[in-house]
Amino acid sequence: MGELWNCYGPTEATVWSLMARVELPLGEAGVLLRQSLDGYRHWLLDEHGEAVAVGGEGELCIEGPSLADGYWQRDDLTAQAFINCHGRRLYRTGDRVHRVGEDAYQYRGRRDDQIKLRGFRIELGEIEASLRRLVGVQDAAVRLHGEGDEACLVGYVELREAGALSRVAIRRELQRSLPHYMVPGRIVLLGCLPKTASGKIDRKRLPEPV
Structure with missing residues (x-):
């Protein structure tokens, strides 16, 4: 029987920086990003550029001798993506991950998932x-639906078991931990969130709320 390996890394890091064999059966966290290749080190940083401990969520950054010098004739993009953090040169991948262990991460989505609704800047990933x-x-996704006065947040929820939570119960629980403007106006319960071939949430295939 063959083996399945999960390899992670952007072009800016000269491709792979994390590589590990996928252990079956998969746990609840699914396929993890883990085990830095020789010469690489991975950092999880919060919005203030501080390291995130195990159990936290933040942006995955890469340190290593194979990082690119930058983007050709795009000093602005280079300054945004390649940063100096406490004396270390890091590449900001833009990937939000949950740190589940030492050098082990669960992919959560993209850092770009930030919107503005009725004057409030909202991180969809936080919701x-x-x-x-x-x-x-089991899993969840949030997106902005509609425009202008009709715009609202929609939460898509995949439950571990059908009927485990109602839409009303979900909104009530969120109201205890989030400000009112971050609580989705609509909740859509799905048997399974649509995924891409690589296992990421396929946001383009999220259904329209009814």
């Missing part, structure tokens, strides 16, 4: 993380 922390929730 998704709150949904995933609810007992009975």
